[in-house]
Amino acid sequence: MSVETVSMAQQAEWLPDPAAPSWQSRCLVGLLRLLPIKKRLASGAAVQQQVRAMALRPMCYEPAGLGRGIEVERMESAAGWPVYETATAAARGNARHVVFLHGGGFFREIVRAHWRFVAYLNREAVVRCIVPIYPLTPGSTARDLVPATGELLRELMDRVGAENVTVVGNSAGAALGLAAAQWIRDAGHEQPRALVLISPGGDFSVSRPEQIAIAARDPLQDIPGVREAGRMYAGELDASHPYVCPLNASFERLPPMTIFSGTLDLFYPDCIDMAAKARAAGVPVDLHLRQGQPHNYAAMPTPEGREARAAILRVLAEDR
Structure with missing residues (x-):
């Protein structure tokens, strides 16, 4: 089974923003090139070395870097995962919830930068954030992770109302959020109000x-x-299975989608296909494709990152 892609005609409308990247963005990309980050994904052996190191010394997943004024409550999902709910005092009477699914290639734990982004949403959007600490590969694979994430979303929507739940995911977490929404639809449940895919x-x-x-x-x-990360995440499933490759699932009856990507991001052709398939299925979609921007630019301290975060706040403030 091959990955379903869309035609060139369908892709044609999804062109990068013509604006040149800001000097701040260019400097940040230059700095990223000097750091050893990319070497961690240079080979399958490099990924396996990280997995072995984390098995010997697991990373801490507890909230860090939230700053003052963020209340934290720890719960547990039906699957037995730790789940954190974070909010400011101002959000106590707000029914709006964001389920944040962190990135890390399915084999790296949530980190301080993710928690800072959660705190940003708490303060600026005045929402309650639900942060599941989902189990990582190779101990957990897509076969179990996608349905369990879908079930977590379903339980939350049953409790607070689907109209009050938005899914925000970055990188691997964004792929997981999309696949979980597809699972929810196929299981006959109501969809969350929106998907924000970074x-x-x-x-x-x-x-x-x-x-x-x-x-x-x-x-x-x-x-x-x-x-290699994808192979571990797939486990016993084929790499083209929709749980692993949500591009291969139907985009019918999904919630409105907002997608962020940049032309320096390995996955930006996938993002174009996601937007085109959503549009073809009648799903409202807004693709923010920026020239010269790297993976996860929406969380970076650049003018483009600030513009992306402002767009996310607008999504969270909209009435559906």
Whole structure:
């Protein structure tokens, strides 16, 4: 089974914003190229070395870097995962909830930068954030993780109302959020009010010819390591299974989608296909594709990142 892609005609309307990247963004990308981040995904062996190291010394997942004024409550999901709810005092009477699904290639734990983004949403959008600490590969794979995430979303929507739940995911977490929404639909449940997908991966086989050239420019990701992470996440499933590759699932009856990507992101062709498939299925979609921006630019301290975060706040403030 091959990955379903859309025609060139369908892709034609999804062009990058023509604005040149800001000097702050160019400087940040230059700095990222000097750091050893990309080496962590340079080979399958490099990924396996990280997995072994984290098995010996697991990373702490508890909230860090939230700053003052954020209340934290720890709960447990039906699947037995730790789940944190964070909010400011101002959000006590607010029914709006954001389920935040962190990135990390399904094998790295939530980190301080993710928690700072959660705190930003708490303060600026005055929402309650639900942060599941989902189990990582290779101990957990897509076969279990996607349905369990869908069930967590369903339980929350039953409790607070689907109209009060927005899913925000970045990188691997964005792919998981999309697959969980597809699972919810196929199980006959109501959808959340919106999906916000920050640099989602739709196909972890990274098999498009054009991605070889993109990988040479991407300052953060490389094909061999992404493929190995995808192989672990797939487990016993085929790499093209919709749980692993949400591009292969139907986009019918999904909630409105907002997608962020940049032309230095290995996954940006996937994002174009996601937007085109959503539009073809009648799903409202807003693709923010920025010239010269790296993976996860929406969380970075640049003018483009601030604009992306402002767009996310607008999504959270909209009435559906």
